[in-house]
Amino acid sequence: MSADIIKGKELAHKLKEEMSKEVLFLKEQGLVPHLTVILIGDNPASKSYVNGKKKASGETGISSDVIEMGVSTSEKELLMKIQELNNDPSVHGILVQLPLPEHIDEQHVIEAISPAKDVDGFHPINIGRMITGEDTFLPCTPYGILTMLKSYDITIEGKHAVVIGRSNIVGKPIGQLLLNENATVTYCHSKTTNLIDFTSKADILIVAVGRPNAIREEHIKDGAAVIDVGINRLEDGSLTGDVDFDAVSEKASYISPVPRGVGPMTITMLLQNTIKAAKGLSKSER
């Protein structure tokens, strides 16, 4: 068997076309969705992601700006900036690019962002709403994965989904979203023993490990849908995921590639969340 490739980039493009029509409509009503990104320091990877977000915003007509702050910015200064943006009615979405420098407590920053402007979906209030299945901002990477599975008509209900990874931004929330869709969910992580016992029973396998070729053909159940969330930069500068793509393609029925898989979808869902924030659909307090 040769797996169907889940083309995240293509799907992202299609969704962005639909969004630009909606943005045009909102603009006609005098509403210009605006995203503000805060970038601390000069981490090259962060800079490149932020540029991607800026570019995608522009493509859909969403207005955006990037506030660059020096690497020695104090937590207090950052929190004050966030407060200012919380109070600015022309700013609908606020994203603080992670990771932050060591001296800044990420959780303090996440909790300072108004839940109504939390387009990352990282605020504890929004995480709580996600768990209970209320309407809220879903974290962008898990939301993108869910959108990929649904767009390719991959059945989730009743299936065994195995998530490898338990980060707050990917592993934990994607397991929760799949549970909300009536999957049976197993979480695996770095302390899991006999990983293969679990992965080989997965109808849907979500891989967020952070190591090239961590998942190989022997880990896969015949006909599984495999989503690769890994982003590993190789020495030659190229990007690769966590899954041995060529070998796994022979056994799986669906596979998402890296690049052009989950990454472009993450950015697209951020734009979707920004539009939602602009429309004020979130039930969060303002």
Ligand SMILES: Nc1nc(=O)c2c([nH]1)NC[C@@H]1CN(c3ccc(C(=O)N[C@@H](CCC(=O)O)C(=O)O)cc3)C=[N+]21
């Ligand atoms: N507050 C916050 N929110 C985030 O959503 C967030 C973050 N911090 N910190 C870093 C991670 C990572 N992330 C990616 C987004 C797009 C691609 C993406 O578009 N990747 C392209 C390749 C891009 C390239 O070539 O560099 C692809 O996979 O095809 C990757 C990674 C968002 N993140």
